Amino acid sequence: xxxxxxxxxxxxxxGVLLELLDRTEITRVLSVGRRRIAVDHPRAEAELxxxxxxxxxxxxxxxxxxxxxxxxxxxxxxxxxxxxxxxxTRITHDFTMAAAKVLHARSxxxxxxxxxxxxxxxxxxxxxxxxxxxxxxxxxLRRVGFGDVVLFRPAFIRPMRGTSxxxxxxxxxxxxxxxxxxLLRAFGGATSTVEVGRAMIAAAMGKAEAKVLDSRAINALxxxxxxx
Numbered sequence: 001x002x003x004x005x006x007x008x009x010x011x012x013x014x015g016v017l018l019e020l021l022d023r024t025e026i027t028r029v030l031s032v033g034r035r036r037i038a039v040d041h042p043r044a045e046a047e048l049x050x051x052x053x054x055x056x057x058x059x060x061x062x063x064x065x066x067x068x069x070x071x072x073x074x075x076x077x078x079x080x081x082x083x084x085x086x087x088x089t090r091i092t093h094d095f096t097m098a099a100a101k102v103l104h105a106r107s108x109x110x111x112x113x114x115x116x117x118x119x120x121x122x123x124x125x126x127x128x129x130x131x132x133x134x135x136x137x138x139x140x141l142r143r144v145g146f147g148d149v150v151l152f153r154p155a156f157i158r159p160m161r162g163t164s165x166x167x168x169x170x171x172x173x174x175x176x177x178x179x180x181x182x183l184l185r186a187f188g189g190a191t192s193t194v195e196v197g198r199a200m201i202a203a204a205m206g207k208a209e210a211k212v213l214d215s216r217a218i219n220a221l222x223x224x225x226x227x228x
Contacts, residue, residue, distance in 0.1 A: 002028040002069050003204060006099065007076030009037045012115055015163045015193025016075055016200055021047060022228040023201060030065065032099075040162065056095040059102040069107040071204035072099075074114045080130035088130060093137040100144050109147040113200045114138065118155035118189075118214060150203040151212045156184050158192040188216035198222035 003020060007013035008031045020029050021041045031037070031050045039048060053062060074096060080088050096114070103110060114137070121131035122138050141149050158174075158181050159165065165174050177184070184190035191199075199221040202208065207224055210217055 001026050001071065001204065002030070003071045003073060004030040004032060004066065004069050004103070005073045005075060006032050007074065007115075008039075009033055009035070010075060010077070011159050011163045011165045012077075012157060012193060012196060013075035014039075015159065015161060016073055016197040017041075017048075018161050018163075019194065019197030019201060020073075024228070026201070030069075032059075032062065057090075057098045059099050063102050063106055066103050066106040069103065069110050071111045071113060072103055073200050073204065074099075074112065077115060080133075085129050085133065089133050089136075092130075092133050093140065096137050097140055097144075100141060100146075104144050104146060108145065111148040111150065111204050111206065112141055112144075112146045113150045113152065113203050114141055115152045115154070115196070115200075118153050120151075120153055148203075148206070148208075149211065150200075150208045152196065152200065152218060153212060154191050154196060154215045154218055156181070156190040156215070157196060158190060160192050160194045163193050185215075185219075188214065191215040191218045191222075195219050195222035198225045201225060 003026055005017055008017040018041055020026050021043045029048050031048060032053055034054060036050050036052055051065060078091050116134045116138055119131050120134040122135035124132050124135050126132055138151050156177055158178060181190055195218055199218045202221050202225045208221055
């Protein structure tokens with residue numbers, strides 16, 4: 001299976017990337033980002049292909065690299081705090097759709113797995129700006145015409161395997177929330193980077209019957225993937 005991942009430099013993306021590299025059935029892992037990343041995995045040097053690309057509103061120069069792909073795992077995103085709607089839309093919606101356009105042209109049958117978030121508003125009418133923009137992006141992806149679109153809406157995500165959020169504030173927040181992780185998980189409001197990664201791989205393999213997955217559904221789907 002040939003997979004492309006976007007956003008591998010972030011906490012979620014790196015967690016997903018490590019799970020991808022664990023799987024021998026994933027024969028090609030292509031990571032697209034603005035810079036090369038260091039990956040601590042024994043298969044990284046041989047199995048990971050990194051493309052450095054600056055303009056995330058134009059992926060036409062990468063069109064040939066997007067041929068023959070089975071799945072796209074979109075983990076690229078940013079927190080909306082302190083950001084105006086136009087900027088957040090550019091990063092969340094415009095970047096995603098710019099890539100989706102070229103991916104569909106070159107690999108129309110691929111499965112597109114998109115990390116959204118709990119509370120996403122696919123009516124696009126709610127008061128929360130980030131939720132409207134996420135919903136707008138989900139709806140746009142559904143209209144592209146891919147073989148499948150699976151939307152991941154996790155709540156709290158526990159960083160594992162050495163991954164961590166960026167910034168001291170977010171690291172502190174995750175550390176505090178981590179104390180409540182067992183309780184959050186028991187009530188279906190938490191998952192982990194490992195489970196998000198495994199669930200995205202399972203979805204890429206066509207194992208996701210539901211197309212919108214909350215934390216509980218992500219954990220259940222992750223559990224269906226055999227051990228690497």
